[in-house]
Amino acid sequence: MDRIARAEVADMEGVGALPRRSGELIFHDQWECRAFALGVALHEQGEFIWDDFRQHLIASISADDKTSEILDPSGPGYYEHWLAALEKMLIEKGLITSSKDLVL
Amino acid sequence: MAEKHQHDAPPSPYLEKRRTAAETEALEERVRRLENLLTEKGIVSKKTLDRVVSIYENDLGPLNGAKVVARAWVDEAYRQRLLADATKAIKELGFGGLQGEHMVVVENTATVHNIVACTLCSCYPWPVLGLPPTWYKNPPYRSRIAIDPRGVLVEFGLELDDSIEVRVWDSSAEIRYLVLPERPQGTEGFSEEELTALVTRDSMIGVARINSPS
Incomplete structure (x- = not known):
């Protein structure tokens, strides 16, 4: 009964829940998958607390007027918010600098 | 059998909401840049990133x-x-x-x-x-x-x-x-x-x- 995936990541519910279809994670494009891996790997390495990241993610989704409710899991959109939340998190932790490291 | 059995077919709005090629390219660039930056600084390795994807894609949580x-x-x-x-x-x-x-x-x-x-x-x-x-x-x-x-x-x-x-x-x-x-x-x-x-x-x-x- 091995479970290597972390429950706080895999089992998020509500606004921040990972897009899934029939239980499987949905990635529309390769970059979504890479962005997902970056966020999870940095968290697993202890760079930040998952809940802090999750709050950024929820804030980003909620601030988007097109997606004030839970995102449609079958459409793109979620990982734009994921990426924004990740950049914010990394800036907060001083791992990157907003002015010079990001393409905005 | 003419029974309705639609399973998890993606809903039609899915295609309409796809990003344009330019949007996708911009996002790809953003992620690539972030990834390169963090790997070059030695904060995370490409190997770790691949491992994470495979774990979560095959997550067993019964x-x-x-x-x-x-x-x-x-x-x-x-x-x-x-x-x-x-x-x-x-x-x-x-x-x-x-x-x-x-x-x-x-x-x-x-x-x-x-x-x-x-x-x-x-x-x-x-x-x-x-x-x-x-x-x-x-x-x-x-x-x-x-x-x-x-x-x-x-x-x-x-x-x-x-x-x-x-x-x-x-x-x-x-x-x-x-x-x-x-x-x-x-x-x-x-x-x-x-x-x-x-x-x-x-x-x-x-x-x-x-x-x-x-």
């Missing part, structure tokens, strides 16, 4: 289902409720997350063995079983389980006596099945927690039995 099964074994009233209305009984334990799909629990007995499949795609009771194993999604299992369930079970290492009736349940977008396996012998004095630890994912899909603890 613990919720195991708790449901163990509760049914120790609490006869719960077992009755589970078999009568699984969606409700599973919710009692705090597990949900399905969007309108009904859960149905089918019970294995000395004379009946149940197996869950999804012959058309890969519908799966993920709030209780986590992510589906790869073989569940592959055509060989999906096509052969309905035609030759006993043969497939043998490949999983489970040989059933001819006297046991085999029932295959085809999951859909509307109904997700979970097998309630037989409680193994020799577990009479076990606590609910100890029983939970015995329940395997495969036993709740119906391709395995739970062995008696040695």
